Amino acid sequence: MINSKITNKVAISFIRILAGIVVLILAFLVGYILIKGLPYVSWHFLTSPSKSVSAGGGISGQLFNSIYLLVLSLLISLPIALGAAIYLNEYAPKNKFVSTLRNSIEVLSSLPSVVVGLFGFMFFVLKFGFGFSILSGAIALTFFNLPILTSSIENSLAAVPNLQREAGVALGISKWETIIHVIIPAALPSIVTGIVLASGRILGEAAALIFTAGQSSPVLNWTNLNPFSSTSPLNPMRPAETLAVHIWKINSEATIPDAVQISAASSAVLLILVFVFNLIARRLGNVIFKKMTAGGK
Amino acid sequence: MAKKTNLEIVDQLVAETDYDRYIIQLSKKHERAIETKDLTVTYDGLKYAMNPATIAFEKNKITSLIGGSGSGKSTFLRSLNRMNDDVATVGGQILYQGVDLNAPEIDVFEVRKRIGMVFQRPNPFAKSIYDNITFALTQRGKYSRVELDEIVETSLKNAALWDQVKDSLDKSALQLSGGQQQRLVIARALALKPDILLLDEPASALDPKSTMQIEETLVNLKNNYSIIIVTHNMQQAARISDYTAFFNMGKLIEYDLTRKIFTRPKVKLTDDYVSGNFG
Numbered sequence: 204m205i206n207s208k209i210t211n212k213v214a215i216s217f218i219r220i221l222a223g224i225v226v227l228i229l230a231f232l233v234g235y236i237l238i239k240g241l242p243y244v245s246w247h248f249l250t251s252p253s254k255s256v257s258a259g260g261g262i263s264g265q266l267f268n269s270i271y272l273l274v275l276s277l278l279i280s281l282p283i284a285l286g287a288a289i290y291l292n293e294y295a296p297k298n299k300f301v302s303t304l305r306n307s308i309e310v311l312s313s314l315p316s317v318v319v320g321l322f323g324f325m326f327f328v329l330k331f332g333f334g335f336s337i338l339s340g341a342i343a344l345t346f347f348n349l350p351i352l353t354s355s356i357e358n359s360l361a362a363v364p365n366l367q368r369e370a371g372v373a374l375g376i377s378k379w380e381t382i383i384h385v386i387i388p389a390a391l392p393s394i395v396t397g398i399v400l401a402s403g404r405i406l407g408e409a410a411a412l413i414f415t416a417g418q419s420s421p422v423l424n425w426t427n428l429n430p431f432s433s434t435s436p437l438n439p440m441r442p443a444e445t446l447a448v449h450i451w452k453i454n455s456e457a458t459i460p461d462a463v464q465i466s467a468a469s470s471a472v473l474l475i476l477v478f479v480f481n482l483i484a485r486r487l488g489n490v491i492f493k494k495m496t497a498g499g500k
Numbered sequence: 501m502a503k504k505t506n507l508e509i510v511d512q513l514v515a516e517t518d519y520d521r522y523i524i525q526l527s528k529k530h531e532r533a534i535e536t537k538d539l540t541v542t543y544d545g546l547k548y549a550m551n552p553a554t555i556a557f558e559k560n561k562i563t564s565l566i567g568g569s570g571s572g573k574s575t576f577l578r579s580l581n582r583m584n585d586d587v588a589t590v591g592g593q594i595l596y597q598g599v600d601l602n603a604p605e606i607d608v609f610e611v612r613k614r615i616g617m618v619f620q621r622p623n624p625f626a627k628s629i630y631d632n633i634t635f636a637l638t639q640r641g642k643y644s645r646v647e648l649d650e651i652v653e654t655s656l657k658n659a660a661l662w663d664q665v666k667d668s669l670d671k672s673a674l675q676l677s678g679g680q681q682q683r684l685v686i687a688r689a690l691a692l693k694p695d696i697l698l699l700d701e702p703a704s705a706l707d708p709k710s711t712m713q714i715e716e717t718l719v720n721l722k723n724n725y726s727i728i729i730v731t732h733n734m735q736q737a738a739r740i741s742d743y744t745a746f747f748n749m750g751k752l753i754e755y756d757l758t759r760k761i762f763t764r765p766k767v768k769l770t771d772d773y774v775s776g777n778f779g
Contacts, residue, residue, distance in 0.1 A: 366623035373583060374636040374692065375612035384635065389626040497628030497672040
């Protein structure tokens with residue numbers, strides 16, 4: 204009796220220490236980045252374009268590019284991932300082919316991003332002639348993103364009890380209607396978690412974008428909303444350096460005197476951006492979930 | 501010769517006996533809700549999970565299907581509204597208002613609207629109480645808010661749940677207790693105005709009080725609906741049902757008025773089961 208009491212206590216303290224280490228490392232990293240970077244973040248920094256030789260540049264273009272690329276690649280990858288996940292979880296027969304498919308998707312999700320980047324460079328930038336562009340970047344990110352998004356959505360759907368599917372079928376509702384109106388709303392919170400995780404990876408991704416979306420940010424005219432104009436921020440065929448790529452570039456080949464400060468500030472902004480996006484996505488997901496399920500549990 | 505196990509003996513006995521004479525036939529004056537002709541079910545295409553079963557259910561009565569685990573009673577029940585379509589092959593005929601429901605050209609969605617089903621574990625949708633009842637309706641047709649309100653009220657009243665939830669119709673159905681959820685599920689099935697209600701052990705996951713409430717609800721419902729219920733609970737079958745059918749190892753063994761099954765069954769196997777000697 205005493206023995207199991209002691210082992211239990213030892214085990215709990217050990218696990219607590221491990222959890223503490225994780226929290227400490229995280230807190231240190233986040234704290235370090237924010238303390239180093241935040242002093243240089245100002246409204247001017249966020250809203251002015253970057254400079255290539257002189258000090259005092261901002262990150263307006265990079266900030267916009269990061270968000271724009273995130274939105275575009277989610278617009279492409281989310282419908283595909285959702286469809287694939289619905290097929291895999293709800294319709295696919297249980298055979299060897301499908302389980303192989305599922306395994307390949309899981310393996311693909313650990314594909315090195317630099318490989319995705321080089322593939323995108325060869326295929327979309329050169330072969331298809333998209334050049335260094337937002338479009339090439341968004342498609343590369345889709346490749347990079349699809350496997351994670353598909354398996355996370357599939358897992359979310361699988362977590363909805365079969366009782367719900369049976370209930371729909373027994374009421375004379377087709378399987379498809381049950382999936383759309385019952386299963387997906389019930390799985391929404393965990394689907395949103397999957398999207399948030401994928402988005403974090405997209406925002407932080409540099410290697411896959413260096414070769415596809417490029418490392419330059421052309422002069423943008425913020426009042427030009429014609430997506431076919433080369434100075435429009437919305438033009439998907441223009442090269443677009445994202446925040447993460449910007450951080451990588453000024454750390455490896457900077458020609459500006461304030462590279463250290465800009466890098467630190469950009470890192471802090473990137474971190475906050477991920478956090479804000481996370482918050483917005485969850486809030487939005489919760490609102491929709493509440494609306495469709497009357498508050499769930 | 502190797503000694504046979506008890507199961508093998510029962511199996512052989514079942515195989516050798518002609519049980520058809522232990523299945524009562526409904527006379528002309530009894531209106532039929534639904535009947536099967538040589539209904540068979542097989543999961544692998546080789547062996548019958550349900551041997552040919554011919555049985556007629558009387559309208560506006562409660563019929564209990566009893567039998568041990570694996571006796572085929574649930575399999576039989578689920579075949580009646582074609583819930584076994586994707587998992588098993590169902591042979592024979594299911595006659596409902598002169599139509600064979602087992603025919604390939606039958607619209608299964610329509611069948612399931614006419615023949616509602618309630619499962620062992622309560623399965624309300626993760627939606628509000630109101631939406632749970634109206635969801636299937638609004639998927640199929642156009643209803644005004646007034647019509648929907650009325651259907652919600654009537655269905656909940658029929659399922660004896662209205663008084664407890666009338667002020668919280670927009671609350672999530674998952675917040676209800678197990679017994680309330682099961683009555684909500686019954687109300688949800690009733691909203692489609694079915695003729696027949698199939699229940700697969702509807703009270704086995706509930707506490708005694710909720711079970712009594714469900715039973716009362718069912719007895720009240722039989723004025724307007726024909727009810728077929730699978731149950732493991734002998735007292736329940738005896739309390740609420742007019743007819744009882746006994747299944748064993750994929751075979752319909754005996755079918756009669758409930759009081760006869762429980763007092764003077766014709767087959768020894770039935771007697772053993774209802775008196776708790778096996779099962």
